[in-house]
Amino acid sequence: MKSTLLLAAVLAAFAIPAQAQTTSTAAAPRAAADQIATKKGPLTMQPITHGSVVFTWNGKTIYVDPYGGAEAYAGLAAPDVILITDIHGDHMDPKTLAGLSVGKALMVVPQAVANELPAEYKAQVRILNNGQRLDTLGMVVSAIPMYNLPEAADARHPKGRGNGYVLTLGGKTVYLSGDTEDIAEMRALKGIDVAFVCMNLPYTMDVNQAAQGVLAFKPGIVYPYHYRGQSGLSDVGAFKKTVNTANKKIDVRLRNWYPAAK
Template sequence: MKHYLALAAALALGAYRAQAQPAAPARPAPDQIPTKKGPLAVQPITHGSVVLTWNGKTIYVDPYGGADAYAGLAAPNVILITDIHGDHLAPQTLGALAAGKALMVVPQAVADKLPAEYKPQVRILRNGQRLDTLGLTISAIPMYNLPEAPDAMHTKGRGNGYVLGLGGKNVYLSGDTEDIPEMRALKNIDVAFVCMNLPYTMDVQQAAQGVLAFRPSIVYPYHYRGQNGLSDVAAFKQTVNQANKKIDVRLRNWYPAAK
């Protein structure tokens, strides 16, 4: 009898724990992109946030939207933050994630606003600087609004776009930018994540023309929720592929809860 009761109690505890675990949110399935050192997994999260997994390393980009959005994913080894706005720098989300051992790569403006507890983990990159770490390279490039103005929502030099070099592939993360010369001048980009949401960044046509200028092999529209709802990413794909069929435009749902 005692053995039976102990077994029943153990089963009940296991069921309780299973129910208590947060369910993984509905997400698009991750893409697998081959590199020289194994696949690069691309997991859309929400808005400008994406999780990249490669060679045993997990990279969180602009973690935002609450810890539940990351349920079931490996803890980050690297966290990239592009800008100070709340959909990129989200201290509440950071505090709820297992981020205590992650290297945080950020611009100075973000470092100035991070809670003090993260300071030992922070590496500041300014536009034009590069970091080699954990078998990958991280280069910071400009992201800003046009025309340049002191009162722009994104001023030149404050935030970072990033180019990651990993396994022979170059991955571009635009951050909040418009169709700037620095983006158009990019070379040998294998995978690009490009924003498009008015009035904060650029419209669909600007984004398409920028992509046609630097010609990535694969491009994901992301960060495409603006003041008037979601941007027309299908029109972006059509515009790009009418001019260049070789660019693989991948439409994934960064807003699974949107109606």
Template sequence: MKFTLLLSAALAAFAASAQAQTATPTPVAPRVAADQIATKKGPLTVQPITHGSVVLTWNGKTIYVDPYGGAAAYAGLAAPDVILITDIHGDHLDPQTLAGLSVGKALMVVPKAVAEKLPAEYKAQVRILNNGQRLDTLGMTVSAIPMYNLPETADAPHTKGRGNGYVLGLGGKNVYLSGDTEDIVEMRALKGIDVAFVCMNLPYTMDVNQAAQGVLAFKPGIVYPYHYRGQNGLSDVDGFKKTVNAANKKIDVRLRNWYPAAQ
């Protein structure tokens, strides 16, 4: 009898072990493949995540831009050395996603309005940049530039001075992150941008044609349409590419799927 009980226990344990090893993990929408862009200090890896979030890896450093949408979307990626947050809205400042990530050693570069809303536990990690200010850190430069709606009104979704677009200097390459903006004069006046991430979603930022005209004004080498989900679904990024390249074939418009979970 004792032997029978031991045998039954052993078989049950074996079955439980086998079940645990073959259990199907919780599915996570697959990320699109990363791109690599050459710089003077090795490749810049561009990993689209979702909506307005991208992870950049360069010179041994990892930069998270607007981490949002749940920590599972960042599984397998290196912990951030720098986190850039552009605005106070929940698709840019997402405390729940931050809480699920290994951000303890990350420098958080944010506008003042974001710093005021971040959980107190991050206070020691925060560096506030206002529009027009620049930070040199970890071998890179981070410049904060305006992002806002037109016309400028007090009740606009994004008022001038509250949020930041960013221009990063990485190994001789300049990378522009638009944040939530329209085709403002500050964007049109940009010079020497090698890689640009440009938003296009009504009614929060700008339409596809505005985005195209803004890009044609500052002529980046490479442009990624991102942050293109609005009230009426996804914006026509194919139309954006056609409009840009009809006027300037030299601009490399890279269409990537920033919303894999929607497929």
């Protein structure tokens, strides 16, 4: 009897650490989600990291530029739609895609991205280039330009290669800038309810350019995102101050898009 109890105790001592190891894996830290009301229920906006955000609306889930490893998306529903803005690795990330359940997702991408995606995704791809739009799953996806200034063929982001996107969902419009500068097409936007605007030198624009662009098209809500550059994180607090000094009606929402940053 004593030997049986001793054996059980030894097995328990080994089993407990093993169980702890298998249950300790957690999702990567991320900022809290926000919601806005639409005519077809709430639109939930979940910041992930850098230029990636996940939208949930009307029973559908939309991933934008999935990047940062599959663990960043732990606990979230599999995507119905994936939007990819450009070919760079912080937007088109095959490693992250490979770790996600994307088999049923429609991938909306510009031609340049379609050319470089792994062959296994080709049947899921819908090419959308600047100026084109797609009606799908009760929403409208419009592709708009994103590019560097001054325009040049050898720019990091030449005009026509990548897409910004405007989503229309339940009567609300959401703008995703992608990698852009303070371009005329952004300034000309009308009726944008929510905007996600980049600001990271030397790849896109600086804080003041981003603020002036936002002041031109006047979204109801704006999130600074994609704000890590060669010199670290941009001063999004200064962005908020510049915008709200000129226009207090614009709701500038600061979220930590880099919670794991040291």
